[in-house]
Amino acid sequence: MQEKALKQKKIAILGGGESGVGTAILAEKEGFKIFLSDKGKIKDKYKEVLENLEIEWEELQHSEEKIFDADVVMKSPGIPENVPLVLKLKEKNIPVISEIEFASEFTSAEIIGITGSNGKTTTTKFAHHILKSGNISAGMAGNVGDSFAKQVAENDYDWYVLELSSFQLDGIVNFRPEIAVLTNITPDHLDRYDNKLENYIAAKFRITMNQTEDDYFIYDADDENIRTWLKKNPVKAQKLPFSLERKFDNGAYLENNQIIIKINNTEFNMPTTDLSLQGKHNTKNAMAAATVAQLLRIRKQTIRESMENFQGVEHRLEKVLKINNVLYINDSKATNINATFYALESMESATVWIVGGVDKGNVYSDLLPLVNEKVKAIICLGVDNAKIIDAFGNCVDVMVETQSMDEAVKIAYKIAEKNETVLLSPACASFDLFENYEDRGRQFKEAVRNL
Missing domain, CATH: 3.40.1190.10 (Mur-like, catalytic domain)
Structure with a gap:
């Protein structure tokens, strides 16, 4: 797929988020005929870009005949390889590539x-x-x-x-x-x-x-x-x-x-x-x-x-505030067990750990030694906390289930004592209660600042 061969071709773009709209901007500059399709809703800021560039787009559906008319399809990374539309494209030998x-x-x-x-x-x-x-x-x-x-x-x-x-x-x-x-x-x-x-x-x-x-x-x-x-x-x-x-x-x-x-x-x-x-x-x-x-x-x-x-990354072991000599740390970006392992390993004081969300097949046993050593209380923050309670119920004296970040932080504030740490490191995705891990991290920081 060389540059010259791509010129004047038709591209269908699946997904109207950052990578989809970015691809549309570049494809438009390079002279492609573009059709962008999103099965969900497209954010207003992205619609504005598409309108300004006069790019044909649709939301809440996929018009297959228009997509199958493309010479190449750019699929946003959030769309799995095995959804029916992508499988049909592959059957028709239409190349499906990433924005990268x-x-x-x-x-x-x-x-x-x-x-x-x-x-x-x-x-x-x-x-x-x-x-x-x-x-x-x-x-x-x-x-x-x-x-x-x-x-x-x-x-x-x-x-x-x-x-x-x-x-x-x-x-x-x-x-x-x-x-x-x-x-x-x-x-x-x-x-x-x-x-x-x-x-x-x-x-x-x-x-x-x-x-x-x-x-x-x-x-x-x-x-x-x-x-x-x-x-x-x-x-x-x-x-x-x-x-x-x-x-x-x-x-x-x-x-x-x-x-x-x-x-x-x-x-x-x-x-x-x-x-x-x-x-x-x-x-x-x-x-x-x-x-x-x-x-x-x-x-x-x-x-x-x-x-x-170097200042580090927001939502990755980010020190938020010290209140009454208790340090609050935002590690919302920890969406898997390994990331939370690093976070717990780096704790230097007794820790109140806020954990939970959408479990991607987590095996919590790897965390047991660290939880036994570092964690004094666990606050579950998810719609379904059964696996977490099952894994760590015997490790700590205090285990609380919550359904909102405000509630989780207020309970942590009551439990944590001088020279201890409150750590948000969920080990899970955020989609049950939050838009994404950034939203979860920002809500944590806001709740801490409101204490």
């Missing part, structure tokens, strides 16, 4: 692609922060900020740092990042992968499938799922591992509380105590981002300063 694939055809910028079950947003923002500090012309897109397609239409960057979900990677054909980062793989979104972990792992590794010997693949060498996959599946790109447990001639590791990064006989080092974000998982995120920066030959001093002043 489409946009990459129209930019000559070099790409840093970052994926993983956890840490990808922090690592993406970290890497972008270091690149900007090093005066490199770089955009940031994918799962963060404006869509990749919209940025390709409106900007001319030399580099893009893209946060990529497995759903976005499912729809790539030729997409090839010069630098690929895989932060870790733990069970997540298995409902979209026939409840098979190996299918989810394979989706994550699509990030490197088109890489060549000139490209780089940066990965967590402590992650068993990644190590096992790499033993069975060769990767063409040059491998740069990072680890808290072992050393490398080429890669990043820890020695005497120093991060050491060695690449082709150059060495970078920095004490972990100087990192703005603490915790083992953040040390790994920093290693991955600094390895990217080393490949781009950014000055060592610039990398160090960037890692000292």
